[in-house]
Amino acid sequence: MDVSQYLEIFLDETNEHLQNLNTQILSLEQDPENMDTINEIFRAAHSLKGMAGTMGYKRMQNLTHDMENVFSEVRNGNIKVNADMIDVLFQCLDALEEYNTNIRESSDEGTNDNGALIKRLNSIMGGGSGEESGKAASASDASKANEAETSSKDSEKFREIKLNENQQNVLKEADRQGKMVYGLTVKVQESCILKAARAFLVFKAIEETSEIIVSDPSSQDIEDEKFDLYFSLIVISEEKLDKIVNAAKNVSEIEDVVGGVLNMNDVNSAKEQEEEESEAPQEAAPQTSETPAKAAGETPAQAEAVQVQPTVQDQAPAATPTPAAKKTTANKPVVNRTVRVDIEKLDTLMNLVSELIIAKNSLVSASTMSGNSSPAVNEQIEYLESVTTSLHESVMKVRMVPIESTVNKFPRMVRDLQKKLGKKMELYMSGEETELDRTVVDQIGDPLMHLLRNSADHGLESAEVRRERGKPEVGSIFLDAYQDGNNVVIEVRDDGNGIDTKAVKNKAIERGIITPEQGDNMSEKEVIDLLFNAGFSTAKVVSDVSGRGVGLDVVKSMIESLSGEVEVKSKLGEGSTWTIRLPLTLAIIQALMVDIGDEKYAISLGSIQTIEDIAPSDVKLVQAKEVIQLRDLVIPLVRLSEILDIPSKKDPEDNLVVVIVKKGDKQAGLVVDELIGQQEIVIKSLGKYISKCKIISGATVLGDGEVALILDANTLI
């Protein structure tokens, strides 16, 4: 079977299952007795195995198979969950993840057999219940099957299948040839979306070993998804029942498969039952299947029989509404209301929206330039403006994804850190559902991971120290995300030691980053900011968790590359809080356009506080730097014409136009020549080639097709 078309679905599902396993195994570690969790893990491992098997990834299948075995033992109470086992399981997940990555990159699982892991898994099994574990597993399977046979009539729908004469002949013929006749009832998981596809895979799996004679509902109905959770099959095969059942079970999202041997008496009784209940199909059946019946009599041409069978089956339920048939007609297939879209298509869409906004801006500037401002044109332009703005907003919304996908791996990471560092800690997360632009979510993972590691390694004290200080032995790390206006805030907080500003200062002096005199004059905040200096790490020991000296400066630059900012607040002995502030959108912003000399520049509205008109006489000099006094605040002035090397066109006697911008709690006044106005601009990168210019964060295309540069106010403060 060509499975390449399913590859994408396979990868997505595998990821989901792996994530699920990670979460479940974590919670299992907390509560080793929780049967629900164990069942959930078992199911996920089982689905993984089935999927890998279907796709032909044997190594992956082997590994998951052994994991599943371990869980089946746990589920049966033969072995207990212990820390060692959890460790092995996590390693297994890592190995599976590796397979998954390999498959994603090369559609091949790679050659790593992970023999060592499989051995350890087997030794866990051995340690649990001795040599019999394997047998026990299969025995339990068998007993489960038995149980099912005796207890739950509901799952044995295959016994209710009505057979027409032709089909009975086929079965009898098979019986004569010494083949076995089995009935199977397959239950699909309720959550399954593509039931027909799963059923198809079950059919495929079964057809490898056996021949399907009858299905209920008919294969046509199954294909059209006109069935509830159950469907039943009658097959003939030379193989053992177990093998067929397992083959069917290996298909993912199949909850259960119940099988049983049908002897010919059963078949007959079914026929009698059928006769009692309805005459119609009996009459219909011979008509439709006369010729195949003959054929079947001569040679066991079951394939033909199967082909006719749908017509018969279609009529049978209509005449005799069996419980199964009732259900199939009652439940219409639920159409899934989401669509998976390639991120590239969204990028294209976003670019087109950007183009549209540029075109709209051109239209606005063209109509003002021509001086032809008839009210009708203005009205239409305003309408266009509101449409493009809402279009932009909707496209942005489509691109928003919850940060969940990124932060979900952190509990596992913290757990690993705990082992590695020998500290006790717990991660509390909130606001995983907070949404951010896809590109931001993809890139925020590394900086966050860094901050968490930092908290775990440098922030939290060891259990002994914590006890001495009267804190709970288990340290807490919090990861909170929430939306705040046009920003999303992510906080990483710990209740550890906090930042020792003295130690930071000493270290900075030692490294030659500051002089001792500078150190004496520094405020607490300034000292903390030293942490973001390249090559700064205060950990006394270089551990493999953190402390290689590439750290917070990288975090800072990564976040700034996303147009965000990071802040630290810390209290010695009580812990520290790292606050990351990110803009909701990256591509399109509201900006203030200004004239400086002959050139136009844009300043993001987000960083602008106020715009002031200052008389030249109000400009004071402090330490040879120009400042202005504004509402009791002394604000340094930055003459943009000097920084940008453009001669200002303004008369020095005129009042200054000062744009007050802020960064954190610092402010600066940017002196510009003229204000042009507020405009929605599309941010375009200047490219790698012009990266030296730090004060320019990007460019935008104006209405007249010209390029204007965007000033990065943050670097000017």
Next chain:
Amino acid sequence: MGEIKAVGESTQFIVIKLGDEQYGIDIKYIDNIIRMQHITRVPKVDSYLKGVINVRGEVIPVMSIRIKMGLEPDVETKSSRIIILKLEQQGTIGVIVDEVKEVVTLDNENIEKMSYDSKDEKASFLFGVGKCEGGLISLLDLNSVVLENV
């Protein structure tokens, strides 16, 4: 240009003029040739980087080969053009030329590789000299032309 096809062991070049000299640019790197337009200056960058322009909604940096090669600064005329190059490493970048003349197809035997002469600053931007009816063409080594000054 569609009718000219690459034949076996030959390469196509676009012949441009810088001053009196003819230079060749391998056609496979060329994305577009546009008329001179207003270039937005970017402050605080190397002098050979003239700024950025908008090409179909994309912001593209523009550099002056003349300044980079140590020639006199560009004089904008009617025949001045900006050639948009697509390079693997540096991405898309525009270069200003005095004039775009024609497309030539050079057989590889008509391309003479330069013996590297470190004294001649201009020579380090070339990888060879091509011979054709129109005379000699200095073939530009785009990677060293575009390479950032360290």
